[in-house]
Amino acid sequence: MTARFHLTTTPHQSSVPAIAPSHPLSRLLLCLSLAFGGALSVQAASFDCTKATSDVEHAICNNPKLSDLDEQLNDNYQLAIANLPGDQADALRNAQRNWLKQRDACQGKESCLNDLFSQRATQLQAVANQASAKLDGIIASIPGNPAQAALQLGEYRGPLASAWLIYLHQFEPSANITRGEVEKRHQRVVASMNDDTYPQSLLHDIENDPKISHDRAVLTLLRMTIEREGYEDQDGRPYVHCFIFKRQGMAAYETFGALYGSTRDSQAPICPPQGDLFEQPAWKQLNKLFEPVITAASENAGTIRFASYADWSMFRLHATVSPEDYLKPDQNPRSASDPEQLIRSWSDDNFWPKAQREQLLAAIEPARLATLGWLQTEKHFSASDAAKASNALVKQWLRDRMDFIGEAPGDGYSCH
Incomplete structure (x- = not known):
């Protein structure tokens, strides 16, 4: 979500008291915190219309089209400013001040404002797109040359570049980022969240x-910054952080999945799976057969269901990027449970008819065999490792869904 600031102002940097739950990763407490204190205010235009004073501001607030254009223009301006190097950001800021003089010269006349706003919004969108593409190119170069990427990112002042410099300091010593620079950049990232104190306090x-x-x-700071930057939105700005999952392993998988226990998790910056494993016909069939009961369970799961959906997306990424992790012993006590047996012994035929369960049980082995073959062909696993990993992968996939449908009707972890 892009921060909303009037075009002639800068965000006020005030301190925010920590109001997050006592344990930051507790889904239940996160849900309650959102339900009672995490809602965002909604307003027309890019500023608070209750405080409108000038003819231009009143015209914007009284005209839905102008209000939408003003919000679009502000979004594009903020994105461009955040994703431009410092000198170019300064030049754009000066150009915007000159444009505001043109805007004010319209004296609130809607025909004049409509044309001016439409033209400027288009110009700023082009600037923002070009700036984002250039910055993303620098980020994508991190694995190949972190030191060079650090030098280029140092020219930027925005939160995204700042979060990546903090990442480089932590994980890429050759980037030579100083501790003083990290502290300065951390302040910038946290200040950029002032429009939405929930993630700020959770962080x-x-x-x-x-x-x-x-x-x-x-990684959490980086994740929270990425999810505010407009990736994977209607403009199709693709993720460029996907290399971190292979490089940082479990820390990245655990950080970039479900975090909030609410609809916010639907915006988790999870990269798509690597390869076509889950596009295999056997996996499509298994997923299709589970769909009716997942849909039914979702109706009683409240907003916590978005956390489960995020976890499932992360599982697909993890399984295809780092399937070797599923050769390691699972330390989770629930890993000993047999999800297939849970399906067989399900007692509520009204909720999940026996005929549907039998169809699903018959579809499990084809998915396991498809996974075994994919691991040998695409990941060059030995036959024995492929068999072990495919068993673990399928078992985890089934267990995740059984946990979901088992918890949802009881409503014990749901937010409404």
């Missing part, structure tokens, strides 16, 4: 929780 708790590693705290 504060995560960074100060001794049970959470510093690696994960840094």
